[in-house]
Amino acid sequence: MTTNTGTETAIKQATSDMSKAQENSNARAQSLQLTPAADIHETNDGAVIYIDLPGVSKESLDINMDSDVLTVKGGVNLNTPDNLNPTYMDVHAGFYSRKFTLSPELDSSKIDAKLKNGVLKLIIPRSEKHKPRKIEVKVA
Amino acid sequence: MISNMLRFSPSFFEGFDEVLAPEFARIARESSRVRAYPQVNMGVTDKSVEVYLFTPGIDASELEVSLEKNLLSVAGERKEDDLDKDAIHRRERFAGKFKRTIALPEDVDPDKTEAIYRDGVLHISIAKKAEIQPRQIEVKV
Numbered sequence: 326m327t328t329n330t331g332t333e334t335a336i337k338q339a340t341s342d343m344s345k346a347q348e349n350s351n352a353r354a355q356s357l358q359l360t361p362a363a364d365i366h367e368t369n370d371g372a373v374i375y376i377d378l379p380g381v382s383k384e385s386l387d388i389n390m391d392s393d394v395l396t397v398k399g400g401v402n403l404n405t406p407d408n409l410n411p412t413y414m415d416v417h418a419g420f421y422s423r424k425f426t427l428s429p430e431l432d433s434s435k436i437d438a439k440l441k442n443g444v445l446k447l448i449i450p451r452s453e454k455h456k457p458r459k460i461e462v463k464v465a
Numbered sequence: 466m467i468s469n470m471l472r473f474s475p476s477f478f479e480g481f482d483e484v485l486a487p488e489f490a491r492i493a494r495e496s497s498r499v500r501a502y503p504q505v506n507m508g509v510t511d512k513s514v515e516v517y518l519f520t521p522g523i524d525a526s527e528l529e530v531s532l533e534k535n536l537l538s539v540a541g542e543r544k545e546d547d548l549d550k551d552a553i554h555r556r557e558r559f560a561g562k563f564k565r566t567i568a569l570p571e572d573v574d575p576d577k578t579e580a581i582y583r584d585g586v587l588h589i590s591i592a593k594k595a596e597i598q599p600r601q602i603e604v605k606v
Contacts, residue, residue: 379584380586412508415506442523443520
């Protein structure tokens with residue numbers, strides 16, 4: 326008898342855990358974000374970041390700088406017909422988000438951003454005092 | 466605005482988090498970084514088959530799209546950016562030649578195909594054959 330009640334309680338607990346997991350998973354599905362692929366190059370002048378954001382237009386792109394953290398967000402809009410019934414999907418979410426922590430050597434006030442064919446190019450210059458300099462050697 | 470198609474989220478790994486290994490779910494999500502290029506979403510309406518290929522960073526004129534019977538092929542090349550870099554700190558984006566072939570439902574009409582490239586997404590719309598499109602049948606009294 327005691328065992329039975331114990332089992333029952335355990336089942337109830339498990340069921341409630343499962344429905345909780347289900348709820349959480351539904352909530353997550355709605356807020357599901359994609360991490361876009363990025364390349365980071367360094368040049369003499371600073372850093373260049375390329376981010377793949379297919380389906381993101383200039384209007385739905387959001388670039389934000391908060392202290393040393395650069396955040397890039399963008400919503401995907403495919404302009405699908407209303408009565409479309411999905412049959413196959415590699416891309417399950419409609420939102421990209423990615424954060425980059427910038428080195429203090431870079432001048433975040435002078436970021437140049439270009440969006441072309443779904444690729445965002447960010448050019449972040451090195452701050453003046455961190456630019457490589459040539460030191461002349463004087464002859465004594 | 467999230468489109469109709471993207472609202473649908475049948476991810477196989479969803480819900481694995483709490484029940485099984487959180488690590489597994491994390492890897493599943495992260496693995497989207499090491500992905501096939503191009504990624505594809507596909508759907509059907511009463512009248513057409515709609516294919517969306519995520520091909521960022523391509524010049525539309527360099528894309529080769531062909532349709533033979535019900536096999537849709539998209540081929541192209543994505544060249545590497547910036548050859549004058551001093552160092553690469555991260556390299557996740559695909560570069561090189563690609564080809565993806567997609568089997569469409571048998572009932573498409575290859576003569577009625579439209580392709581548009583916008584914001585790095587190639588959208589191909591192929592009409593279904595007229596005779597298989599749903600029709601309203603009138604009931605005569």
